[in-house]
Structure formats: C-alpha cells, structure tokens
Amino acid sequence: MDEKLEILRRKLKEMSSVLIAYSGGVDSTFLLKVAKDVLGEKVLAVIARSPIHPEWEYREAKRMADSLEVRLVELQTDELSRPEFVRNLEDRCYWCKRWLFEGLKEIAEREGIQWVVDGSNLDDLSELRPGMKARDEQGVRSPLCEARLSKGEIRRLSQRLGLPTWDKPSFSCLATRIPYGTPITLEALRRVGEAERILLTMGFREIRVRDHGEIARIEIRKEEMRRLMDRREEIIRRLKEIGYRHVTLDLEGRS
Secondary structure, X not given: OHHHHHHHHHHHHHHOOEEEEOOOOHHHHHHXXXXXXXXXXXXXXXXXXXXOOOHHHHHHXXXXXXXXXXXXXXXXXXXXXXXXXXXXXXXXXXXXXXXXHHHHHHHHHHHOOOEEEOOOOHHHHHOOOOHHHHHHHOOOEOXXXXXXXXXXXXXXXXXXXXXXXXXXXXXXXXXXXXXXXXXXXXHHHHHHHHHHHHHHHOOOOOEEEEEEOOEEEEEEEHHHHHHHHHOHHHHHHHHHHOOOOEEEEOXXXXX
C-alpha cells in the first residue's frame, strides 16, 4: 500500500499540473489531498453543480476543499436539457460523463492546466461503468487506477492522512435511483433527494431510495433494518409528505 502511494505521488509530480473532477467522495478527496501535497498551487478542483447532485453533498465537498486550501471552481451542468440523458437508457452515464469531461477540458485549457484527472479506482475497472468509455475518449487520466489503488486501500490511506471522508459511504448521482427507461424529471430528482436527506438526518448511513413514481423503495444494510422498522411510522409519514403514496423496504438489503 505504501509503495502504491509513492507511485501515485510520482505520477502526479510527472503531470506537473492537474484539474481534478471533484465530488467530495472518498476517492476524489483522497486524490485531491495527495495532489495538493505534491503539486501545491498547481491543483484545481472542479465540482459539477446540477439537480442530479444533492445540495448537502456540494456543501460538504466545498468545506473539504476549503480545509485543504485548494481552489474550487463550480461547473454548471444541464443534463435535464439533453434528451440523451432524460430518456434514461443504459447509455445515460456515458453521455453525462462525456459532457462533464468536455466541460472540464475547456476549464483546464483556459487555466493552462496540463491534465484532467478523475478519482476512478482499481475496483471500478471490474464493474460495468459506461462513463469509463467517455473518460478514455476524452483523454482523462485516473491516477488511482494507474497506481493500482483499491477502494479499501484508499480508505485506509485516507484515515492515515486524517481525512474525515475515510469512512464516508459510497454515493452516486440521484439519476441512478430512477429505473432505466423511466424519463428523468426535476420533480423525481428533488423527491428522491429529499427522501434520502430525511433518512440521512435520522442517522442511517448506507441508503438508497429507488423512485418508482408513487412508490419509494428503500435499500438499506441488513443490520440497520430493525432500526428502520422501529421508526417506520415516522419514515412513512415524512416520505408521504414529499409526494410518495407508498413506502416499501427492499428485503434483500444493500450489500
């Protein structure tokens, strides 16, 4: 693990300057910290602002970037104006990442930054991720992959570096809560985002609320199911208040 960290540092030093696609998650925060340590002021973090990303996630990410003393730039994205995204087919993530990386490359060129990089890790290579195609097409590099760092190793190294994100649950954009083939609307994104915010403020960590129109299907770790059931009346009431008619629990749980 220490050898991989040194490889990462060496690769970043060779890049001279980097623009990091930053979300505030475990991987991009770790990459941002190491890049800042290696390259100093030659690091720029860019975060996408869009209804597909909840406001609380942006606020957390901004606080983290401020604490690392890294310059943060916002990139306004407009996925809901693009039919390739709204129709919500299996290539949705490809288009989303393609537009994001195109925007990041424009900023990098304007700022005179040599490389656009993202926080993809070694484990991501074994999963179906259409966004990887867009990354490769746009010439975006993934230093964590190049250093062969896995998610578990990134968490352990983050803890060693004192990053509060080391045990942060994985999170993905709100559009992933809507089944393929169901058009993505601003109303649905806001509804599912608010439902997850409610559960997070109640102390649940690893959660997803899948949006099936009038039905909210909650995914949660098996060990938290009993606690959720203890508060089911409050949860049902609050989710109905934001527009759901039925609230269900996925008994398979999150792995």
